[in-house]
Amino acid sequence: MRRDRWAESAWLSALVISIVLRVVLDRAGYDYLVTVAPYMLVSFATPFVILAGTLRHRPPHRAGWFLMVAAQLFYAAADTLTVLDDWLSGEFLEPTPADLLYFAYYLLIASAVLLFIRRRSPGWDMPSMIDALIVAVSAGLITWVFVLQPLTSNSELPLPAKLTQSAYPVLDLMLLILAVRLAIGTGTRGSVLYLLLGSLVLMLAVDTCYLVQNIVDGGGVSETYLDAVWMASLGLLGSAALHPGVRQFDRRSGTALPDASPARLGILAVAVLMAPGVQVAVWLLGWPLNIPLISGSCAVMFLLVMARMAGLVGAQRRAAITDSLTGLRTRRFFAEALGGECRRAARTGHPVGLLVIDVDHFKRINDGYGHPAGDQVLREVARRLTAASRAGGVVARYGGEEFVVLAPHTGTDELLTLAERFRTEVAGLPVDIGGDLLSVTVSVGAAAAVQPDEEALLRAADEALYAAKAAGRNRSVLADAPVPATRA
Known part of the structure; x- marks a missing residue:
């Protein structure tokens, strides 16, 4: 023992x-x-x-x-x-x-x-709060029909006794809501x-x-x-x-939202079915049916279930466009955002900037300190890139140790300044990887154009990244060749 x-x-x-x-x-x-x-x-x-x-x-x-x-x-x-x-x-x-x-x-x-x-x-x-409210409405209906209503209709009990005895099931109901909230x-x-x-x-x-x-x-x-x-x-x-x-x-x-597990959905299904179950039980007992109360309970639970469904759909949508490790946008989301921005730029004539950012010597980090340390580096780099980003931009994890930043309404001069800001933000402080402090740097490739073709813009930024790495890493390089415009 x-x-x-x-x-x-x-x-x-x-x-x-x-x-x-x-x-x-x-x-x-x-x-x-x-x-x-x-x-x-x-x-x-x-x-x-x-x-x-x-x-x-x-x-x-x-x-x-x-x-x-x-x-x-x-x-x-x-x-x-x-x-x-x-x-x-x-x-x-x-x-x-x-x-x-x-x-x-x-x-x-x-x-x-x-x-x-x-x-x-x-x-x-919020999902657990809604789930607890669904259970609470169901339990409250049962408490009223089978406990509080008989108590309040008992003519032999004096009013103070009725109030006292009625307070206990109400307090029990409050505790039940919190217990369900704690459990799920x-x-x-x-x-x-x-x-x-x-x-x-x-x-x-x-x-x-x-x-x-x-x-x-x-x-x-x-x-x-x-x-x-x-x-x-x-x-x-x-x-x-x-x-x-x-x-x-x-x-x-560390979990932002609880899973919609079978057990959780089963609890909610039982809670929702309690309202018609109470109606059947009251009918079998020959008691008078309180139609407004039961109908109102059903309506409230229906609205709560709809709110819960909307939350689930929203969570799935966010998960589909969010990288699970870094919390940044996914490559798929970025590709759609880049295409949309290039189409808007073709109509309005405003410039579009693009940065491709790669963590220097990332393989050495994984080999020397292990993959958990590599994951921590990626998370911290993502946090610093987000902190240095501008409003309206999109920061995404493109794959592995590579990140991309979409900067609408940004020309070449502004884009190089932005690229340097990202580079210095990452290199400014070492990264804590579980007790060890590790210096981390990034190389940045930048490309900007008016009315650009999205594939050409991405290719130009990628070539600029290779140039930054070839020049010694931990630097920003702006693409020299002009990016072809979108063909009409």
Whole structure:
């Protein structure tokens, strides 16, 4: 057994023993305070276990875990008040002070999950947000039809009790949205993520069972097995904090957008089909159909799915014209842009400039430092070329270590100045290739013409590049021969 896993194993062993004791003591008919003691032990221990795991493993960003600690402290305090209220009177007069503490728990744990999401995903990750909203609309419809509507229509419940009991499914729904967002968003996968999601899923499931059982049985809820599931949920949360993977859990993902995997699409398909499923279930139960609500939910989900489809199409379009290594435009995109610009120049008579840029001695870099170092050089050169480019230009990776720059409305004098700017930008600072600093230079071939032929322009710039390399590299050369004009 690995040395850094002993605390997690000890915690899980204590959790299993506590769950078994909770069930056995209840079946043996012991006093209420005795039977509930194992549950309270887990409830009180959980925040300190999370704190111990956070301080032991020292994740780079600890704010989310400290929020988890605060949330579980509120949860333990609320459990204490609930047990005392049940032991002293056996009747709940809602809202109780425990309810306020439980509400604070929900808000704190939601803040922690939201912080994890923001740490793990770059930008706003709009696709995951839309997917989570689709699931939320579906879950919200189910919650309203089968939970909130029966609660609000119960004439025997006073208004404060209705509001209090209605707040729990709404807060559970908020937590569900964040859990789905965490599950399907970008970010590193691993045991910590699955333990945290397992804890949230168990908590949401047992809360829902408790509420539904309360509605159906009129308050006659047997809490023994519900307590066991609550304890399992708390145990998984503590295990997540004790796991060594917590150090990498909220590491920022390098993936800009999540994949539209079969599992992800399956979740969305089930969520979308829930609305007609609810309609059929209500019809079978003989309940009155709420046509505006169901129709509105279907319309919202349809619009969200259309937005998601538009995002997928846009992502595929961007991927088709973007080089995966450097983030620059592809050769195909550049060829289309060059042809279009030459046709516009033929109509208007404005000059078009073209630069062909090649990394000097790139094979030596690959052979001497390895292909990962070569890839890092290409990425850094691409970044510097982008930084030095002008508005309206196109910077593309033409192939291998060769780059091209399209400069509309640029004559020969301006083009040579631009070529020198690119060359000096690349050569100005060494490139960090994983601890080693490597000097990198480029050779630049330039060609410009009024109303040019695109093939002739590209050939002239290419010949100028060869001339720059033949002259010793790390220099810019302007094509001497005039570029033929486009034939009418």
